[in-house]
Amino acid sequence: xxxDFWFDALLGVLLLVLALATILARQLAAAxxxxxxxxxxxxxxxxxxxxxxxxxxxxxIGAGLTGALLFSALARQPKSITPPVxxxxxxxLPALVLCIAMSAVLGWTLWQLxxxxxHSQLPAALEQLGSSGTEHLVTAVLLNFRAWxxxxxxxxxxxxxxxxxxVAAPEPAALQxxxxxxxxxIRLLPLLVLVAFFVLWRGATAPGGAFQAGALLAAALxxxxxxxxxxxxxxxxxxxxxxxxxxxxxxxxAGLLSVWLNWQPEQAVQWLxxxxxxxxxxxxxxxxCATLAIGLTLTLLVVxxxxxxxA
Amino acid sequence: xxxxxxxxxxxxxxxGIGCYGLIRGPELLRRIIALNLMGAxxxxxxxTLSARTEPADGVLHALVxxxxxxxxxxxxxxxxxxxxxxxxxx
Numbered sequence: 001x002x003x004d005f006w007f008d009a010l011l012g013v014l015l016l017v018l019a020l021a022t023i024l025a026r027q028l029a030a031a032x033x034x035x036x037x038x039x040x041x042x043x044x045x046x047x048x049x050x051x052x053x054x055x056x057x058x059x060x061i062g063a064g065l066t067g068a069l070l071f072s073a074l075a076r077q078p079k080s081i082t083p084p085v086x087x088x089x090x091x092x093l094p095a096l097v098l099c100i101a102m103s104a105v106l107g108w109t110l111w112q113l114x115x116x117x118x119h120s121q122l123p124a125a126l127e128q129l130g131s132s133g134t135e136h137l138v139t140a141v142l143l144n145f146r147a148w149x150x151x152x153x154x155x156x157x158x159x160x161x162x163x164x165x166x167v168a169a170p171e172p173a174a175l176q177x178x179x180x181x182x183x184x185x186i187r188l189l190p191l192l193v194l195v196a197f198f199v200l201w202r203g204a205t206a207p208g209g210a211f212q213a214g215a216l217l218a219a220a221l222x223x224x225x226x227x228x229x230x231x232x233x234x235x236x237x238x239x240x241x242x243x244x245x246x247x248x249x250x251x252x253x254a255g256l257l258s259v260w261l262n263w264q265p266e267q268a269v270q271w272l273x274x275x276x277x278x279x280x281x282x283x284x285x286x287x288x289c290a291t292l293a294i295g296l297t298l299t300l301l302v303v304x305x306x307x308x309x310x311a
Numbered sequence: 312x313x314x315x316x317x318x319x320x321x322x323x324x325x326x327g328i329g330c331y332g333l334i335r336g337p338e339l340l341r342r343i344i345a346l347n348l349m350g351a352x353x354x355x356x357x358x359t360l361s362a363r364t365e366p367a368d369g370v371l372h373a374l375v376x377x378x379x380x381x382x383x384x385x386x387x388x389x390x391x392x393x394x395x396x397x398x399x400x401x
Contacts, residue, residue, distance in 0.1 A: 008314060008317060008318075009317070012317060012320075012321040015325060016321060016324055016325060016328065019328045019329065019348050020328055022332070022345075022348065023328060023329075023332035023335065023341070023344075023348075028338055028340055028341060031340075031341055031344060032340075032344070035347070035348075038348070038351075039351075042351055042355070045318065045355065046355075046358050049314075049358050049359055050361075050367035051361065051362070051367060051372050051375070053376060054354075054358060054372055054375055054376060054379070057376055057379050058379065061379055061380065062351070062379060062382075062383070065383060066383055066386055069383075069386060069387055069390055070340065070343075070344065070390070072390075073340055073393060073394060074340065076393075076394045076397060076398075077338075077340065077397065092334075092335055095331060095334040095335065096331060098330075098334075099327045099330045099331040099334070102326075102327060102330065103323050103324055103326060103327025103330075104323075104327075106323040106326055106327070107319070107320050107323030110319040110320070110323055110356065111319065111320070113319070113360070115313065115315060115363060117360070117363050117364060117368075120364060120368060120370075121370045122369070122370060125369065125370050137369030137370075137372075138369045138372050138373050138376065140369075141373035142373045142376065145370075146373065149373075149374070150377065153380050153381060156380070156381050156384050157380060157384050159384070160384035160385065160388045163388045164387055164388055164391035167391050167392055167394075168391065168394075168395070169391070169394040169395045169397070209376075211376060211379075211380055294380075298383075301384075301387040302387075
């Protein structure tokens with residue numbers, strides 16, 4: 001029984017307890033806080049499983065920004081007209097039985113999986129790593145081997161922003177700003193921006209990359225905005241719009257450029273395949289544009305469109 | 312029991328908890344959180360499966376990273392819909 005064993009055992013049980021507490025907490029605010037803690041613990045579990053990129057992303061996006069999103073949704077919940085909803089135990093019994101049964105089947109199925117993957121893309125991907133323009137496998141997969149996925153993912157993010165704008169509801173009253181929080185956000189800002197660009201730059205050789213950096217940037221902007229230290233950011237502003245669209249546009253233009261550079265008559269069109277001499281530069285350019293776009297999009301999703309009450 | 316099996320079982324249980332929360336509610340916001348828990352369980356399965364090889368499978372990691380951002384986008388949109396629902400007098 002090594003220390004590692006106990007760490008994993010405790011972490012797993014903690015994850016389950018936190019998830020249960022999130023579901024069963026009486027107050028919605030408590031549920032949101034427990035969910036944020038759950039996200040952080042999940043990031044720890046992923047770090048244990050050797051997924052440092054994901055641990056970074058989960059801590060920044062999964063726990064941090066989803067938490068901020070949930071909190072701002074919490075502020076919109078009407079306080080006076082939420083009667084404590086009574087749920088009878090008997091009514092929920094079928095649901096409980098169903099979920100336990102499905103969970104058991106799922107667990108049993110997963111248990112049967114072989115410990116050695118029968119078919120893995122890993123050797124092929126590692127072989128190609130040298131010609132991808134980056135030394136870190138996850139970055140290579142995201143921005144070279146499966147660049148299509150990442151391009152569409154940026155589009156999904158853009159769609160979420162446009163959709164949220166379409167259904168935007170009237171905003172709640174402005175918050176009171178806490179002096180200590182204002183001081184902290186100013187002190188933390190340079191550090192956050194520095195770390196964000198460090199994470200972006202590191203993405204070429206080690207865990208890190210555009211999404212983590214964008215989330216950190218968004219965190220800095222959200223904190224500033226919530227403390228009232230940043231003028232309102234709106235999608236109507238031309239530079240906000242330009243920066244957000246630049247993420248997708250840079251990707252698309254790089255894709256078209258790659259089609260043009262790879263063009264050979266009587267061969268299939270090579271879309272999103274970077275020629276080796278340009279690969280590193282193109283990936284960095286796309287990542288930089290994507291970082292700014294992701295940062296601004298996530299910021300707008302959390303605090304955007306908040307109209308000044310005086311206006 | 313190996314590390315991989317342990318985390319796979321945790322993920323299965325986590326999925327069940329999320330599913331129960333989705334049915335139980337009662338608030339819409341909590342249902343969205345429960346949906347996110349179920350998503351986290353799926354991601355945990357993928358990350359655990361990637362840890363079967365040494366080094367861990369970066370291809371699966373990249374897919375989960377994509378999934379994370381899509382999940383947060385969907386959550387943001389769902390929350391915007393909830394806010395709209397709450398603000399409309401019915």
